[in-house]
Amino acid sequence: MKNQVQLITYVDRLGGGDVRTLQQLLRGPLQGLFGGVHLLPFYFPIDGSDAGFDPIDHTRVDPRLGAWSDIADLTGDVEVMADVIVNHMSSDSPQFKDFSAHGSASTYDGLFLTLDRVFPQGATEEALLKVYRPRPGLPLTYAVLANGEKRILWTTFTSKQVDIDVTHPLGQDYLSGILRSLSEAGIRMVRLDAVGYAIKKAGDSCFMMPETFAFIDRFAAEAKALGIEVLVEIHSYYRKQIEIAARVDWVYDFALPPLALHALMTGRSDALKQWIAVRPTNALTVLDTHDGIGIIDIGADAADRAGSPGLVPPAELDALVEWMHDNSAGQSRQATGAAASNLDLYQVNCTFYDALGRDDEAYLAARALQFFLPGVPQVYYVGLLAGHNDMALLARSGVGRDINRHHYTEAEIDAQLQRPVVQRLCELIRLRNSHPAFNGRFELLTGEAHELKLRWSDGEHWAELHLDLRAREHRIAHSEAELAAA
Structure with missing residues (x-):
């Protein structure tokens, strides 16, 4: 990069x-x-x-x-x-629609995660509460598939984003x-x-x-x-x-x-x-x-x-x-x-x-x-x-x-x-x-509690930043160099 x-x-x-x-x-x-x-x-x-x-x-x-x-x-x-x-795909995807239409008989049955796939022996309250969740509630969505099957889907983010089994x-x-x-x-x-x-x-x-x-x-x-x-x-x-x-x-x-x-x-x-x-x-x-x-x-x-x-x-x-x-x-x-x-x-x-x-x-x-x-x-x-x-x-x-x-x-x-x-x-x-x-080389220089001083150097070239946090201002000094376009 x-x-x-x-x-x-x-x-x-x-x-x-x-x-x-x-x-x-x-x-x-x-x-x-x-x-x-x-x-x-x-x-x-x-x-x-x-x-x-x-x-x-x-x-x-x-x-x-x-x-x-x-x-x-x-x-x-x-x-x-x-x-x-990597974690999920849309419930409107062709793969999920096939799964919804055919359930466990679908070609894509192993692609989507359900509660029983993650907890084949059943899930206790303690085990479910241990799951890290970035949003309120459990990462689960109750769904009635198109074929009539009732499933509990694993949905970390929203009910439209169905988690996939990346190990399958x-x-x-x-x-x-x-x-x-x-x-x-x-x-x-x-x-x-x-x-x-x-x-x-x-x-x-x-x-x-x-x-x-x-x-x-x-x-x-x-x-x-x-x-x-x-x-x-x-x-x-x-x-x-x-x-x-x-x-x-x-x-x-x-x-x-x-x-x-x-x-x-x-x-x-x-x-x-x-x-x-x-x-x-x-x-x-x-x-x-x-x-x-x-x-x-x-x-x-x-x-x-x-x-x-x-x-x-x-x-x-x-x-x-x-x-x-x-x-x-x-x-x-x-x-x-x-x-x-x-x-x-x-x-x-x-x-x-x-x-x-x-x-x-x-x-x-x-x-x-x-x-x-x-x-x-x-x-x-x-x-x-x-x-x-x-x-x-x-x-x-x-x-x-x-x-x-x-x-x-x-x-x-x-x-x-x-x-x-x-x-x-x-x-x-x-x-x-x-x-x-x-x-080149980066350095954090010493300064007062309200200051931050950062320096880069590479041979004869250098660039320095001085931040005054109380004043919310900055100052930059650097060596002369021919600056090329990106």
Whole structure:
């Protein structure tokens, strides 16, 4: 993967078009900004119950966006990452419809997980309560199949997203077919969506168990044989993230967004410095994604009854959430928790810009921090344009995360790119992409409690970031160097 900033975007929400329209944006107004692009699900259909994360056909590009040939053309311009939704598929998929029509006689009977498949001896209350769940309730859906059979389906996320058995030959063939389709289109990196929940085991948490790591190892080896790197997406206790990073190509630094906000709220660098000292460097650094701002990633270990402490104490974590709600004038409160459907217990739904109260200097300081930490930075399309909360979309859909999933027209993009905060962000991106110091050695320098000083050096080249957290400002100094386009 290139050591340059990547863009994360939906194909149809940045410019309102298809793959070719996005390619034209990258060749035009956004030229030279990104070495890679993470295309959020572009499979058929893009407008299911979970914005493409519930594919009916994972090996088919939604025709409204284009075809595999268009994806292949895009890979000729930039590195492309795609999602592999390993845990589930849509209840509208041909495979599930066949299972519903024929039940246990279906060719696909072994593909879908039911309660009795996971608990063949029956499930006790204690065993069910032990299952880790990212949302309220049990991961189960009572269903009457088309043939009249009554089944209890395993559904980690929504009733429309039916979990598959990734250890069954049918599940293995299904996932292998997805990898082949992506490889043939020139995609060289995949993100494993919801992989932490992929393995189910009676009497265990069914989340990031040794068997889950073994599955990730097998899948990553298969991907590597096709020339594909693997990014594992996990929201979890920060020490678990360190453990995961030691076994995979790439992880997300999901602790960074709330820690950056916490530092700017308190004017203190202690929690950030603690994380910088131990964080994995094979990380994609983010401040925002298509999901919310994670809280679990810096809190105490929810799975540990002994209460292993987090990077931020509970009272300050609660204050951070309230600070974001206040900064967004209460808009994030309307989109978070029980206030919105499709909720996650561990995330605040809000654009990062609004979480900072639309403070340009604080926003750019957070982006500079992101770009100066070891790893490869990713910038979400709404964050690229310092976007505001989309309350109209939230009102229409009732889905909390839609507050940060605005549909930008080409005219809107042109207008937003003229804003000073966006232009300064683009300058930061170009510096991060091009200055040779970022290929060298990273140092965390000493400073006062309200300061953070980061330095990169490579031979005669160097770049230094000084953050004043109390003032919510940053300063960058660097050696002279010829800066090339991405």
